[in-house]
Amino acid sequence: MAPNENYDHILFLDNLRYLLVLLVVVLHATFAYSKFVPWWCVKELKKKERNNTRIKKG
Numbered sequence: 001m002a003p004n005e006n007y008d009h010i011l012f013l014d015n016l017r018y019l020l021v022l023l024v025v026v027l028h029a030t031f032a033y034s035k036f037v038p039w040w041c042v043k044e045l046k047k048k049e050r051n052n053t054r055i056k057k058g
Helices: 011-033 047-053
Strands: none
Touching: none
C-alpha cells in the first residue's frame, strides 16, 4: 500500500490538538493534588474519620 500524499488536513492543527490533549491531562493531574480546587470530586477524610476506618488487629 503506497502512502497517501494527498493530505486533506493541516498537520500543524494535528500537533496542536495533541498538545492540548496533553495539557488537559496535566491540568487534571494538578487538580487532583491541589488544595486550591474546592470542587474536586474526592475529598480527604478528617483525622477522626481516618482513625475509625483503619483495620484493627485483633
